[in-house]
Amino acid sequence: MPVTSTVSASGKDITIKITGRFDFAVQNEFRDCYHSTSPDDGVSFTIDMHKASYMDSSALGMLLMMREHLGGNNADITISNSSADISNILTVANFQSLFKIS
Amino acid sequence: MNENTLTVLVADDDVTNRLLLEAILRKEGYDVIHAEDGREAVEVFERERPDLVLMDIRMPELDGYQATELIKAMSGDVFVPVIFLTANSDIDSMVKSVEAGGDDFLAKPYNRIQLQTRINALMRIRELYSTVRLQRNELIQHQKRLERERQMAKRLFANIIHTGSLDRPNIKYLLSPMSLFSGDILLAAPKPSGGLHVILGDFTGHGLAAATGALPVSSIFYGMTAKGYSITEIVTEINTRLTTILPVDMFLAACLIDIDTTTHTLTVWNGGLPPLMVYDARRLAISLRIPSQHLPLGIIDGESFSRRVQVAGIHQGDRIYICSDGVLETQNRQGEMFGQDRFDALFATKLAPDALFDTILGRLSDFQAGSLQQDDVTLLEICYDQSLLEQRADTVEEEAGARGRLSAVPSSWGLTLTLTADLLKVLDPLPLLIQTLMDLQGFRGQRQQLYTVFSELYSNALEHGLLRLDSSLKANASGFVEYYQAREQRLAVLSEGEIRIDIHHQPDAGGGRLTIAIEDTGNGFDVNSALLPLTENLGHAGRGIQLLRSICDEVTFQGSGNRVEVVYRWR
Numbered sequence: 001m002p003v004t005s006t007v008s009a010s011g012k013d014i015t016i017k018i019t020g021r022f023d024f025a026v027q028n029e030f031r032d033c034y035h036s037t038s039p040d041d042g043v044s045f046t047i048d049m050h051k052a053s054y055m056d057s058s059a060l061g062m063l064l065m066m067r068e069h070l071g072g073n074n075a076d077i078t079i080s081n082s083s084a085d086i087s088n089i090l091t092v093a094n095f096q097s098l099f100k101i102s
Numbered sequence: 103m104n105e106n107t108l109t110v111l112v113a114d115d116d117v118t119n120r121l122l123l124e125a126i127l128r129k130e131g132y133d134v135i136h137a138e139d140g141r142e143a144v145e146v147f148e149r150e151r152p153d154l155v156l157m158d159i160r161m162p163e164l165d166g167y168q169a170t171e172l173i174k175a176m177s178g179d180v181f182v183p184v185i186f187l188t189a190n191s192d193i194d195s196m197v198k199s200v201e202a203g204g205d206d207f208l209a210k211p212y213n214r215i216q217l218q219t220r221i222n223a224l225m226r227i228r229e230l231y232s233t234v235r236l237q238r239n240e241l242i243q244h245q246k247r248l249e250r251e252r253q254m255a256k257r258l259f260a261n262i263i264h265t266g267s268l269d270r271p272n273i274k275y276l277l278s279p280m281s282l283f284s285g286d287i288l289l290a291a292p293k294p295s296g297g298l299h300v301i302l303g304d305f306t307g308h309g310l311a312a313a314t315g316a317l318p319v320s321s322i323f324y325g326m327t328a329k330g331y332s333i334t335e336i337v338t339e340i341n342t343r344l345t346t347i348l349p350v351d352m353f354l355a356a357c358l359i360d361i362d363t364t365t366h367t368l369t370v371w372n373g374g375l376p377p378l379m380v381y382d383a384r385r386l387a388i389s390l391r392i393p394s395q396h397l398p399l400g401i402i403d404g405e406s407f408s409r410r411v412q413v414a415g416i417h418q419g420d421r422i423y424i425c426s427d428g429v430l431e432t433q434n435r436q437g438e439m440f441g442q443d444r445f446d447a448l449f450a451t452k453l454a455p456d457a458l459f460d461t462i463l464g465r466l467s468d469f470q471a472g473s474l475q476q477d478d479v480t481l482l483e484i485c486y487d488q489s490l491l492e493q494r495a496d497t498v499e500e501e502a503g504a505r506g507r508l509s510a511v512p513s514s515w516g517l518t519l520t521l522t523a524d525l526l527k528v529l530d531p532l533p534l535l536i537q538t539l540m541d542l543q544g545f546r547g548q549r550q551q552l553y554t555v556f557s558e559l560y561s562n563a564l565e566h567g568l569l570r571l572d573s574s575l576k577a578n579a580s581g582f583v584e585y586y587q588a589r590e591q592r593l594a595v596l597s598e599g600e601i602r603i604d605i606h607h608q609p610d611a612g613g614g615r616l617t618i619a620i621e622d623t624g625n626g627f628d629v630n631s632a633l634l635p636l637t638e639n640l641g642h643a644g645r646g647i648q649l650l651r652s653i654c655d656e657v658t659f660q661g662s663g664n665r666v667e668v669v670y671r672w673r
Contacts, residue, residue, distance in 0.1 A: 057306045057427075061351030064401060068350045088442075092427075093355065093374045094397045097406075 003029035017048045022055035022086075030062055039071030050081035060093055067098060078102055108225065109133040109150065113143035113169065114158040114187065119210075123156060123187075126214050130221075140164025144172045153228070154221060155184045156208070159195060167202035174203035181231040183224035259283065259313055262320055266290045267298060272485040274459045279478050285312030286426050286478040287354075289320055291327040294536075294553040297363045298491050299327045299336070302482055303356035303399070304375065304426040315354060315400075318343050330533040330553055333358045334409045337371045337399070341407055344400030355398040357424050361416070361484065363491045367586060368416045371409070374398035376430055376442065379449065383419030386452040390414050413590075415583045421455050422484045428477035432466055435473045440466065459483045512609035515542060519603040523596045526564065532556055535603070543607060543614065548672050551653055552616075558646040559620040559666055560601070565589060567624030567664055568599040599623040613673025619665060626662030 003026050005016045016033045018026070037043050045066075049055075067075045078100040082090060090101060110132045114120045124134045135150050137143035141163035147155065155173060159166040170184050185206045186199040196207065206220050267290040268275060277288055285305040292298055301323050305312035319340055326336045337358050344354055355374030362369070370378055373396035382389035396408045416422075425445075432440040448462055462481065517538070521531055536553055539545060545552060565571045569592040575581040604619040650657050656669040 057304075057355070058351070061306045061353065064353070065351045092376065092394045094394060097397060098401070 001029075002026045003033065005033040012042060013044050013046065015046045015048055017050070018052040018055075020051070020053055022049070022052045022059040024056075024058040024062075027058075027062055031065070034066050034069060037070065039069075039074060043070075044076040044078070045070070046078045046080055048081055049079060049083065049086055052083070052086060055086050055089055057093075060089070060095065063095070063099065076100075107131065107133050108154060109135060109152040110221075111135050111137065111143065111146060111150065111152040111155045113137040113140065113146075113155065113161065113166070115139055115161045116158070119158070119187070122212060123217075126212065126217060130214075130218060140166065140169035143169045144176075147173050148176060153182065154224065155182060156187055157184050157204070158187045159199070167198055170199070170202040170204055179235055181228045183228060185220060185224070255310070256283065259316075262317055266324065267292055270490055272487040272490045274483040276463060276479065276481045278475065278480070280475050283310050283313035284316075284478050284480075285309065286428070286480040287316045287319060287356075288480055288482060289323050291324050293327060293360070293362075294330045294550045295364065295557050296491070296554075298361045298484075299323070299333060299358070300361070300424075300482070300484065301356060301358045302375065302424045302426065302480060303354045304428070304478065304480070305354050306352050311352070315344065315348060315352065318347065319354065326533075329537055330557075332530060333360045333369060333371055334411055335530065335533075337373075338407065338409050341399045342403050345403040348400040353398040353400040355394075355427070359422065359424070361422070361486065361491055363488050365586070366416055366488075367413050367583065368422065368486075369411050369413050371396065371411045373408075376425055376427055376445075379423045380414070380416065381421040381423065381449055381455060381458060383417065383421065383455045386455075388446075388449050389420070413583055413586045416486050418486060418488055419455060420486045421458060422482075422486065424482050426478060426480040428479035429466065429481050431477055432470050432479065433473055433476055434469050434471060440469050444469070455485070512543065512612075512614040513607070514609065515607050517542075517603075517605040519605075521601045521603070523568070523599050526568070526601065527593060527596055532560055539605070545672060552670070555618065555650060555653055555668060555670060558650050559618065559668065560603075562646060562666065563601045563620050563622040563624075563664075564593075567622030567626070568596060568601065569593060570624065610671060611673065613671060616670045616672065617667065618670065619667040621661070621665040624664055626664035 002019050002021070003016065004019075005014055007014050014033065014037070016030070018030075034045060037045075047063075063077075063079075067077060069075075070077065079090065079095075080102045082101070087101075090096065090099075095101070110127050112120055112123050112127070112134060113136070114123070115138055120136055120138075124136065127134045135146055135152060137146045139162045143155070143157065143161075144164065146152075155170075157166045157170055161169070164172070166186060170186075173182065173184065183205040184203065185208050186195075186204045187210065188195055188199075188207050189210050199207065205224060208217060208220060267273070268288065273290065275288060277284065277286065279286065285307055287301065287303040287305070290298055290300045301319070303316075303319060305315050322340050322343060323336060326339060331339075337356075340354075340356075348354075353374075357370065357372040357375040357378055359371075359378065360369040368380070368390075370392045372378055372392055372394045374394050377391045377393040379388050379392075380390035381387070392412050392414075395410070395412070430440055430442055430445055434440075444465075445462075448458070448465060453461055459481075466479075519531070519535070525531075532553070535556060536549065539552065540549060566573065569589060571585060571588055571592070575585045575588075600623055602621045604617075604621075606617045608615045608617075647657070650668060654668040654670050656667075658667050659665070660667060
């Protein structure tokens with residue numbers, strides 16, 4: 001599965017794992033991971049890029065949709081374990097100002 | 103013909119047979135018409151266009167095979183089933199009827215059930231056939247209409263997103279969309295005060311949706327540049343507009359640059375594009391790299407939008423490069439990307455500046471070597487050639503002049519404006535001021551001249567009067583950068599002082615006489631040194647005053663040099 005999500009025991013942390021290419025092809029799976037969560041649920045999201053090989057600008061757009069859905073500036077989203085290439089894409093777009101990058 | 107009742111043509115020279123068939127068919131609810139020989143069958147068919155034909159084989163004039171061939175040819179792509187009436191089902195006549203276009207056989211003696219079943223089956227095929235034909239025609243029509251609309255939209259798009267000043271000899275570019283509409287945008291426009299504004303942008307996605315976003319970008323970019331706004335203001339306006347209209351997951355990665363030939367500086371705002379690079383024509387190496395420092399446009403608006411720009415000096419012959427990420431993401435057949443490292447390496451081989459652009463294109467196409475283009479690819483090179491970049495466009499001013507309702511009648515009016523420190527910090531008053539003058543009086547064909555006059559007077563009052571910047575800094579290009587950095591810093595903390603602008607206009611000999619006085623609350627300067635003849639004042643400093651003298655009829659310094667009055671005559 002290119003996109004899988006796991007919920008912590010408390011239900012307050014959701015980790016989304018991306019495997020392979022992170023692009024428009026996985027948009028439905030990706031959206032399903034957060035769509036039932038509302039901004040008031042106080043859920044923290046981590047997007048684990050450890051196994052992601054590549055992301056394109058449509059994936060950047062998908063991240064923006066997620067951020068918007070989870071309350072914009074109040075959204076708690078961390079992007080972790082990015083490869084050098086993916087970090088570079090995130091940095092060029094200055095996404096560190098919108099997401100926590102670890 | 104009743105639309106719901108099927109019409110059947112019975113072609114048989116035997117009256118008994120015909121009557122028998124007619125009786126059965128009528129009982130089943132069909133309309134029946136008949137023909138007594140092959141020729142008549144063709145004539146009746148042509149006249150009545152029945153839905154189905156029952157055809158005897160042996161008939162005078164034309165036999166059933168010949169009549170069927172003619173009928174089939176006549177019906178074109180409409181399916182009209184023909185059922186052959188045979189006495190016996192011998193193979194020979196079957197083969198001949200299939201060859202003639204027959205669809206089924208009915209052996210004598212006729213059986214009601216058998217006849218009904220055959221007809222029903224064929225009518226189902228006919229219905230299917232006509233549905234498919236209808237859909238096919240609709241599809242063809244639809245495709246034609248779509249293609250016409252696409253072509254029309256493309257022409258319209260090309261007119262609106264005209265490439266502006268990109269056809270100058272010092273500018274080279276590659277704009278290669280992967281579909282009819284590009285998601286990349288590349289525009290250049292001359293500034294009223296000389297020099298050039300450029301924007302290179304890359305919308306998420308490509309095709310029509312991406313191209314639609316380019317329309318407001320283009321109108322804001324051209325409109326505001328012509329009115330003298332800075333790229334800081336333009337980028338802010340574009341961002342606000344795009345944030346409003348674009349869906350959340352769509353944005354514009356863009357780089358805006360301002361090439362200024364008066365100050366020899368390059369001002370850059372880069373949000374989301376690969377680094378801008380400057381290739382030093384003398385050292386044959388990269389002298390400047392400005393990576394993306396901001397979020398792309400159309401994501402956030404308001405306070406958190408970062409309008410900060412970077413300023414750098416630039417020299418005659420230097421080459422400026424910007425590209426969309428499609429260039430770096432060009433893939434070879436193994437799916438490997440060209441990448442920033444390969445791109446950078448091209449600039450490290452001491453190539454002659456003239457050869458660089460073509461070398462880059464060559465390397466890219468070698469690398470790609472027949473594999474499919476994945477993304478829109480845009481690459482731009484601008485050679486810093488002062489004389490070419492200084493050319494000012496006059497189309498814009500004509501257009502703006504035509505807006506002035508009073509342009510034909512010079513009249514008397516005056517205008518006084520006091521700009522306080524608080525206002526100066528956040529607003530460049532020149533575009534507004536010039537627009538107001540154009541609206542009041544028209545000044546057809548004078549916009550650039552006026553812009554230069556106001557711009558020189560205003561910068562003098564602000565930079566020397568209020569900010570106390572020292573022109574001698576500007577003796578070389580690196581000093582220029584320092585000068586403009588200091589300008590930005592001091593302006594940001596400016597707390598007192600003001601600039602007063604008095605404008606009077608009088609009709610004069612078929613034109614008008616415009617008197618402009620600008621006074622600041624600063625200390626003024628040594629008027630005498632600034633009034634040295636040009637031969638003794640060749641530095642960058644003082645150039646403004648020379649420029650004013652060349653445009654205006656009178657230039658006088660008053661007070662301690664903190665008030666300048668000029669008279670500008672026009673007709």
